[in-house]
Amino acid sequence: MNVEEALKEAMASRVAAVQAPPSxxxxxxxxxxxxxxxxxxxxxxxLTVAVAGxxxxxxxxxxxxxxxxxxxxxxxxxxxxxxGEDSALAGNVVPDVVGLTNxxxxxxxxxxxxxxxxxxxxxxxHPPGTIIAQTPAAGTVAPEGARVEVTIATTAAPKTDQTxxxxxxxxxxxLGDLGDGRTFGGIRLDYLPDGLEWGKWSGxxxxxKTSYATTWAEPxxxxxxxxxxxxxxxxxxxxxxxxxxxxxxxxxxxxxxxYLGSFTEGGEVAGSSPETTLTLVWFPRADxxxxxxxSPVFVQxxxxxAADAEIQKIAEGVTVKD
Amino acid sequence: MTEEDEAAFDEFLAARSTAxxxxxxxxxxxxxxxxxxxxxxxxxxxxxxxxxxxxxxPEAYARRVVVNAAISRARRRRVIQEITxxxxxxxxxxxxxxxxxxxxxxxxxxxxxxxxxxxxxxYWEDMSEAETAASLxxxxxxxxxxxxxxxxxxxxxxxxxxGASA
Numbered sequence: 081m082n083v084e085e086a087l088k089e090a091m092a093s094r095v096a097a098v099q100a101p102p103s104x105x106x107x108x109x110x111x112x113x114x115x116x117x118x119x120x121x122x123x124x125x126x127l128t129v130a131v132a133g134x135x136x137x138x139x140x141x142x143x144x145x146x147x148x149x150x151x152x153x154x155x156x157x158x159x160x161x162x163x164g165e166d167s168a169l170a171g172n173v174v175p176d177v178v179g180l181t182n183x184x185x186x187x188x189x190x191x192x193x194x195x196x197x198x199x200x201x202x203x204x205x206h207p208p209g210t211i212i213a214q215t216p217a218a219g220t221v222a223p224e225g226a227r228v229e230v231t232i233a234t235t236a237a238p239k240t241d242q243t244x245x246x247x248x249x250x251x252x253x254x255l256g257d258l259g260d261g262r263t264f265g266g267i268r269l270d271y272l273p274d275g276l277e278w279g280k281w282s283g284x285x286x287x288x289k290t291s292y293a294t295t296w297a298e299p300x301x302x303x304x305x306x307x308x309x310x311x312x313x314x315x316x317x318x319x320x321x322x323x324x325x326x327x328x329x330x331x332x333x334x335x336x337x338x339y340l341g342s343f344t345e346g347g348e349v350a351g352s353s354p355e356t357t358l359t360l361v362w363f364p365r366a367d368x369x370x371x372x373x374x375s376p377v378f379v380q381x382x383x384x385x386a387a388d389a390e391i392q393k394i395a396e397g398v399t400v401k402d
Numbered sequence: 403m404t405e406e407d408e409a410a411f412d413e414f415l416a417a418r419s420t421a422x423x424x425x426x427x428x429x430x431x432x433x434x435x436x437x438x439x440x441x442x443x444x445x446x447x448x449x450x451x452x453x454x455x456x457x458x459x460p461e462a463y464a465r466r467v468v469v470n471a472a473i474s475r476a477r478r479r480r481v482i483q484e485i486t487x488x489x490x491x492x493x494x495x496x497x498x499x500x501x502x503x504x505x506x507x508x509x510x511x512x513x514x515x516x517x518x519x520x521x522x523x524x525y526w527e528d529m530s531e532a533e534t535a536a537s538l539x540x541x542x543x544x545x546x547x548x549x550x551x552x553x554x555x556x557x558x559x560x561x562x563x564x565g566a567s568a
Binding site: 083084086087088089090091092093094095098099100101104105107108109111112 | 449526
C-alpha cells in the first residue's frame with residue numbers, strides 16, 4: 081500500500097464520524113444577525129424618538145427584510161434572542177465618510193466613537209483608496225464603539241475575504257539568516273524571556289503589505305513548528321490596517337498607545353485559555369505597528385500574570401530604527 | 403438577500419457543510435467541536451456575501467475561507483502540539499490497521515499547517531494540483547513540491563519505525 085492511499089484511508093477514518101449538525105444554518109444566520117441587529121435596533125430607537133412614541137413605526141429606511149414595529153426594547157423581527165444591550169438610546173451620529181480616502185477614514189470614525197471595518201471592491205470610476213459607500217448611513221445614530229463598514233475602491237483584483245495569514249510555505253526564509261532573530265523588519269528586540277531561541281524562519285508580507293514576521297521558541301521545540309513568541313512588524317498601509325482593528329485593554333508602551341488581550345481565532349476578546357492567543361499591539365510610530373503574540377502553551381507555562389508582564393517587557397525593549 | 407437566496411444557502415449547507423467540517427478537522431487537527439466553531443464563522447462570511455457569490459462556485463469560495471481559517475488556527479494555536487503528544491501506539495506497522503492510521507495522522511499533524519492542507523486537499527478531497535493551488539492561492543509548482551515534501555517526510559518516518567520494529 082503506498083503512502084498516498086494509506087494517508088487517504090487514515091484521513092477518511094479520522095473524519096468518518098464527523099457530521100455537520102442540522103442546526104448549522106441557523107447558527108450561521110444567528111451569528112450574522114448579531115452584526116446586523118445592532119444597527120437596526122439603533123435605527124428603530126432613533127425613529128421612535130423622532131415620532132415621539134407614535135403608533136407603529138415602520139422601518140423601511142433600515143432595510144430590514146420585514147417591517148418592524150419599533151419601540152424601545154421591542155423585539156426585532158427575525159431575532160431569536162433578546163436584544164437588551166443593543167436597544168439603548170445612547171449612540172453617536174455616524175459621520176459622512178464617502179469620498180474620504182482609506183488613509184483618513186479611520187481617524188474620522190474613531191473621533192466619532194466608531195470602529196471601522198472595510199472591504200474593497202473593484203471600481204475604476206474612483207481613485208483607488210476612495211471610500212465609495214458606508215453602512216450604517218451618514219446621519220443615522222449607532223451605538224458608541226459600533227463598527228462602520230466602508231467600501232473602498234480599488235483597481236487591483238479584489239481579494240477574497242480571507243483571514244490574513246503568512247504567505248509562507250512550510251517555514252520560509254524570506255528575510256534570510258537573522259542570526260539571533262532579534263533584529264528584523266526595522267526593529268530590534270533588546271529583551272526576550274530566557275530560554276528562547278530564534279525559530280529560524282521569517283515571513284515577509286504574510287500579514288499585509290508591508291509586514292515582517294518571525295518567532296522564537298524553546299530549543300527543544302526546534303523543527304516542530306511550535307513557537308513561544310511571535311512578532312509581526314507592520315509598516316505603511318499594513319500598519320494602518322492593523323491599527324484599525326485593535327481591541328483589548330489599553331496599555332502604554334514607552335508612552336505610546338497599545339492594546340493587550342487574549343483573542344480567539346475569530347479575533348474576539350476572551351479570557352485566557354488554551355483556545356486564545358495573548359496578543360499585544362502597539363503603535364511606536366504613525367507608520368509602524370508592532371504585534372507580539374504568546375502561544376497558549378507558553379502562556380500556560382508562565383502563568384497569565386507573568387505572561388502579561390513578560391509580553392509588555394519585551395515590548396518596552398523594542399527599538400524602532402529609522 | 404431574497405428568499406430564493408436563503409433557500410439556495412440552505413441547500414448549499416445541506417450538501418456541503420459536512421465536507422467542509424471534515425476538511426477543517428483534518429487541516430487544523432482540532433476536535434470536531436472546535437472545528438465546528440471555525441466552520442461556522444467561515445460560513446458566516448460566505449453567508450454575508452452569498453447573493454454575490456452563489457452563482458460563482460460558492461463551494462470553492464467556502465473551502466478557501468475554511469482552509470485559510472484552519473491554517474491560521476493551526477498556526478496560532480499550535481494544535482500541532484496536542485497531536486504530537488497523543489503519541490502513537492508502539493505497535494508493529496501493518497496495513498491497514500488502526501496503529502498505522504494513528505501513526506499517519508500523527509505524522510500529518512507534525513507537518514507545517516500549509517503543507518498539511520496541501521495533503522488534505524490533494525489526497526483526501528481528491529483535488530487536482532490546479533484545484534489545490536487555486537484553493538490555497540499558490541502556484542501549481544508549490545503544490546507539487548509541498549505534496550512531495552510532505553509525503554517524503556511521512557515515508558521517512560514510517561521507514562524508520564518499520565526498521566525499528568522489524
